[in-house]
Amino acid sequence: MDDQPSHFQKTLIKQYPARTAAETAxxxxxxxxxxxxxxxxxxxxxxxxxxxxxxxxxxxxxxxxxxxxxxxxxxxxxxxxxxxxxxxxxxxxxxxxxxxxxxxxxxxxxxxxxxxxxxxxxxxxxxxxxxxxxxxxxxxxxxxxxxxxxxxxxxxxxxxxxxxxxxxxxxxxxxxxxxxxxxxxxxxxxxxxxxxxxxxxxxxxxxxxxxxxxxxxxxxxxxxxxxxxxxxxxxxxxxxxxxxxxxxxxxxxxxxxxxxxxxxxxxxxxxxxxxxxxxxxxxxxxxxxxxxxxxxxxxxxxxxxxxxxxxxxxxxxxxxxxxxxxxxHTHNKGAVPGLPGAPTKVRTPFQRRLTAANYRYFMRGGNEKAAPGDVRVQPPDQKKLAPYDQMLRRFEYRAALDAALKTEQVEVVANVLEELAARSGLGAALGGRDAQQLVPLLAHLQKHIVDPRHANLFIGILNRVLDAYGPALGVSEDVDMKIRQVREQVKLEAKLQSTLLRLQGSLEPILAVALAARMPAVEE
Missing domain, CATH: 2.130.10.10 (YVTN repeat-like/Quinoprotein amine dehydrogenase)
Incomplete structure (x- = not known):
């Protein structure tokens, strides 16, 4: 098999909106x-x-x-x-x-x-x-x-x-x-x-x-x-x-x-x-x-x-x-020119002349940004594959899922699972695992199964894991503990959703009456 990854398409990681506003100057x-x-x-x-x-x-x-x-x-x-x-x-x-x-x-x-x-x-x-x-x-x-x-x-x-x-x-x-x-x-x-x-x-x-x-x-x-x-x-x-x-x-x-x-x-x-x-x-x-x-x-x-x-x-x-x-402040120091006590002359710092004897001479322009009308020359496409992409390229589905779990990034794990489903490789990735390999997967599911962005995907994965390893429950104490923790997490989320639905039902009549009271009367 060719070792060059140029023909292999990397796993596309979905980008979600930032949870916080970008920091300003x-x-x-x-x-x-x-x-x-x-x-x-x-x-x-x-x-x-x-x-x-x-x-x-x-x-x-x-x-x-x-x-x-x-x-x-x-x-x-x-x-x-x-x-x-x-x-x-x-x-x-x-x-x-x-x-x-x-x-x-x-x-x-x-x-x-x-x-x-x-x-x-x-x-x-x-x-x-x-x-x-x-x-x-x-x-x-x-x-x-x-x-x-x-x-x-x-x-x-x-x-x-x-x-x-x-x-x-x-x-x-x-x-x-x-x-x-x-x-x-x-x-x-x-x-x-x-x-x-x-x-x-x-x-x-x-x-x-x-x-x-x-x-x-x-x-x-x-x-x-x-x-x-x-x-x-x-x-x-x-x-x-x-x-x-x-x-x-x-x-x-x-x-x-x-x-x-x-x-x-x-x-x-x-x-x-x-x-x-x-x-x-x-x-x-x-x-x-x-x-x-x-x-x-x-x-x-x-x-x-x-x-x-x-x-x-x-x-x-x-x-x-x-x-x-x-x-x-890390930068503002010294006297302000024009205020009492300030020096009459502001001393300018010495700047070394930029020549070929300086390292900065060869790095100049590296931070410049292209103008809208400039012609852009694209660099050669050199793809560096992540470990999970390397495993997917070699059809090692179980190792690819393990590599994604090691990143501890929910978007990476979710996209790798979707890629495995598209390749009909979920059975190979989830099956044949011992207790030591199963615990990291269950820990990830426990942490993110209530995330609304990935809940549908992770609930389906959890069902497949329970179907595959249900007869083996009770063999490993670590696996049993993780299963119980996932169950408690799901029960807690279900209880929270039920409470929110009851609260919504209580508020709707109140909001409807308040909205009706604010609307001006229609003249006949």
């Missing part, structure tokens, strides 16, 4: 954040803020302290513990030299993180202060409190310049527009987000969110504002007078945190993203063209805070149980 980008560094804080991590200055250290607010971590090794650098009760909203100034935080006592405190000294203690709020932010001019601080007031402070003089009234419930979030340093947004439990002009000390816009507002964030450019409350995130167009652009209800529980990533995604520096954290334990990433979720990550507890570094190299997530998760 966006998913691959976010999956490149490495396994997290996990640290346990003394209390719930209510706030995380990255310094705008390279190396982008981050401040973590937990219980009665604010801890500043080194972004390069994730080790704590400084601990600020000058709080009599819980601390809230520790945030950096735009130059990274000062830090401001609120607290349960109602005081707003300004620190020098490097010297660990308290520079200012601003008093005026009557209730806890949950949000504090430095103004872009570095000389002023905005704070929002549970006393429903927003206050504007001069840190040089250490006194309050004015206060903004308008909210009627707790104020829990604030944000400054990146395009206008005089435009601020504050979110409150009165279900509104108010936009303020600190020059006129007036509220210029009130946005009705419809639920207690937990977080606010301006999107890059400053024309769009995101608010989070309840299970929804809403996007507002401020240039159009507060027009509602999108409502995103992708979380199952309250959304607690929002942050904007200016240079994240597969097309870095040109594809900003919005990140949200929720009490359902998910961090979700939204692209800002159609406001769709592009990636989601699950954490083992309710999330209170989410932040990403300016260079999108570190992603920090704080949980209600005190765990802090910090992930580092």
């Amino acid at each position: 966006e998913s691959r980008y976010w999956r490149r954040f490495r396994a997290p560094d996990v640290s346990q804080q003394v209390g719930a991590v209510t706030s995380i803020d990255f310094s705008p200055l390279y190396p982008y250290n981050y401040a973590v607010t937990s219980s009665t302290r604010v801890i500043i971590f080194d972004a390069r090794n994730r080790h704590p650098l400084t601990t600020l513990s000058r709080f009599k009760d819980k601390a809230y909203s520790g945030t950096f100034r735009s130059d990274g030299r000062l830090l401001v935080a609120g607290g349960e006592t109602g005081h707003v405190q300004v620190f020098d993180p490097q010297k660990q000294t308290l520079l200012r203690q601003l008093r005026g709020h009557q209730r806890p202060v949950h949000t504090t932010r430095f103004a872009p001019d570095k000389m002023h601080v905005l704070s929002g409190s549970d006393d429903a007031t927003v206050r504007w402070w001069d840190i040089t003089a250490g006194e309050q310049l004015f206060r903004l009234d308008g909210h009627t419930d707790y104020i829990r979030s604030s944000a400054c527009s990146p395009s206008s340093p005089d435009t601020w947004a504050t979110g409150s439990y009165d279900h509104t987000c108010k936009v303020w002009d600190v020059r006129s000390q007036q509220c210029t816009m009130t946005l009705e969110h419809g639920a207690p507002v937990e977080a606010t964030a301006f999107l890059p450019g400053g024309s769009l504002l995101a608010t989070a409350g309840g299970t929804e995130i809403r996007i507002w167009n401020l240039l159009a007078g507060g027009q509602l652009l999108a409502r995103m209800a992708n979380h199952q529980k309250t959304v607690t945190s929002l942050c904007s990533a200016n240079s994240a995604g597969p097309a870095a520096t040109s594809a900003p993203r919005l990140l949200s954290g929720s009490l359902d334990g998910h961090v979700k990433v939204y692209e800002l063209d159609s406001f769709k979720v592009t990636h989601a990550t699950k954490y083992p507890g309710p999330i209170l805070s989410v932040a990403i570094s300016p260079n999108a190299a570190l992603l920090a997530v704080g949980l209600a149980d005190g765990h802090l998760y910090v992930r580092r």
Whole structure:
């Protein structure tokens, strides 16, 4: 017989639709954040803020302290513990030299993180202060409190310049527009987000969110504002007078945190993203063209805070149980050109000239794809047969079935069985087996006999096996055990199908009545 397999047609393996969607470039980008560094804080991590200055250290607010971590090794650098009760909203100034935080006592405190000294203690709020932010001019601080007031402070003089009234419930979030340093947004439990002009000390816009507002964030450019409350995130167009652009209800529980990533995604520096954290334990990433979720990550507890570094190299997530998760991206490193602390010149890596002395010279073009109009030259047809195809070619049907079973791929076994049936070789393949050869076949049938794609085929095979080896039952304990397991699997599937049929019969009248009630009455 000719040893060349060119005249033999390989067994065609059926292709079924993928059970899961193909991974996108966006998913691959976010999956490149490495396994997290996990640290346990003394209390719930209510706030995380990255310094705008390279190396982008981050401040973590937990219980009665604010801890500043080194972004390069994730080790704590400084601990600020000058709080009599819980601390809230520790945030950096735009130059990274000062830090401001609120607290349960109602005081707003300004620190020098490097010297660990308290520079200012601003008093005026009557209730806890949950949000504090430095103004872009570095000389002023905005704070929002549970006393429903927003206050504007001069840190040089250490006194309050004015206060903004308008909210009627707790104020829990604030944000400054990146395009206008005089435009601020504050979110409150009165279900509104108010936009303020600190020059006129007036509220210029009130946005009705419809639920207690937990977080606010301006999107890059400053024309769009995101608010989070309840299970929804809403996007507002401020240039159009507060027009509602999108409502995103992708979380199952309250959304607690929002942050904007200016240079994240597969097309870095040109594809900003919005990140949200929720009490359902998910961090979700939204692209800002159609406001769709592009990636989601699950954490083992309710999330209170989410932040990403300016260079999108570190992603920090704080949980209600005190765990802090910090992930580092495998590619995004170093300073971002144009941000404070970044080098003025970007050093380009050295590239070796490609010549015939390099191995890559002879491999060039191997990854190129043909254009639609290119002429394709097909390579010589060199078929490499699988072991089961080699056995089928030599008409060794029992060995072909054994080789297919060794692959443990249900599609391969099913197609080999169909090929054997077409050749009238099932009797030779199934017969004459001892206990050691029969057990793998029975194990495969037990595992896949309830698969709806192959159930008809495998039930027929099982019937033939029982007809052939029924008189020999009781000889091998292993074979008897496999037969019992197959029987239990079939009984369980039959019971499940019976339950589903009864459930379907119960639901059909209910669905019919509901459908009839929704149909409009026909006018005679």
